[in-house]
Amino acid sequence: NAGVTQTPKFQVLKTGQSMTLQCAQDMNHNSMYWYRQDPGMGLRLIYYSASEGTTDKGEVPNGYNVSRLNKREFSLRLESAAPSQTSVYFCASTRASGGFQETQYFGPGTRLLVL
Amino acid sequence: GENVEQHPSTLSVQEGDSAVIKCTYSDSASNYFPWYKQELGKGPQLIIDIRSNVGEKKDQRIAVTLNKTAKHFSLHITETQPEDSAVYFCAASAGGGADGLTFGKGTHLIIQP
Numbered sequence: 001n002a003g004v005t006q007t008p009k010f011q012v013l014k015t016g017q018s019m020t021l022q023c024a025q026d027m028n029h030n031s032m033y034w035y036r037q038d039p040g041m042g043l044r045l046i047y048y049s050a051s052e053g054t055t056d057k058g059e060v061p062n063g064y065n066v067s068r069l070n071k072r073e074f075s076l077r078l079e080s081a082a083p084s085q086t087s088v089y090f091c092a093s094t095r096a097s098g099g100f101q102e103t104q105y106f107g108p109g110t111r112l113l114v115l
Numbered sequence: 116g117e118n119v120e121q122h123p124s125t126l127s128v129q130e131g132d133s134a135v136i137k138c139t140y141s142d143s144a145s146n147y148f149p150w151y152k153q154e155l156g157k158g159p160q161l162i163i164d165i166r167s168n169v170g171e172k173k174d175q176r177i178a179v180t181l182n183k184t185a186k187h188f189s190l191h192i193t194e195t196q197p198e199d200s201a202v203y204f205c206a207a208s209a210g211g212g213a214d215g216l217t218f219g220k221g222t223h224l225i226i227q228p
Binding site: 004030031033035040041042043044045048050051058059090092094096097098099100101102103104105106107108109 | 116119121124146147149151156157158159160161164166204206208210211212213214215216217218219220221
């Protein structure tokens with residue numbers, strides 16, 4: 001049981017390049033999330049998906065798109081990377097899809113540097 | 116939207132002493148308050164959580180208290196050990212089970228030997 005996995009672990013991009021961050025969970029969780037973590041800022045929600053086929057914006061969605069490919073996988077795409085998107089990106093998942101909040105489990109993160 | 120303030124940003128305590136980290140939230144509808152521990156180079160890991168219908172919760176050396184009137188919740192770690200050194204985040208959620216969390220900015224806890 002690997003939990004939440006993310007690829008790649010580290011990526012360097014040039015301004016304007018695109019890339020997709022991959023996330024998968026093997027816990028049969030319903031909801032998945034993308035957060036970014038910047039120094040001194042805590043974690044901020046980018047997008048989330050309460051179930052396969054649905055996605056919703058979080059606090060900082062501009063410049064990103066997401067796809068809930070199936071129940072296991074939730075990808076984050078940067079169409080035209082900017083230096084302001086340099087950050088550590090965390091994927092998370094939880095069993096909850098409604099009702100009460102349950103534990104969110106986090107992946108190990110993807111460190112992205114945009115030059 | 117929700118806003119979570121966390122203090123202090125850095126906390127240094129002697130091994131064996133207690134540590135207290137405090138958070139306030141703005142949305143009175145918030146009903147779920149988890150605490151996460153993050154070690155260097157890793158993702159956050161839940162250490163304890165509390166719901167709005169409970170005032171206090173304990174798990175061995177860790178406890179969380181919630182004051183809904185003051186919109187304030189705190190993490191208490193007793194008998195601190197070197198492995199407690201990490202960054203701790205509080206968070207809050209006012210939504211349903213699928214909604215995301217709003218995090219505080221974190222506290223770097225340093226345990227001095």
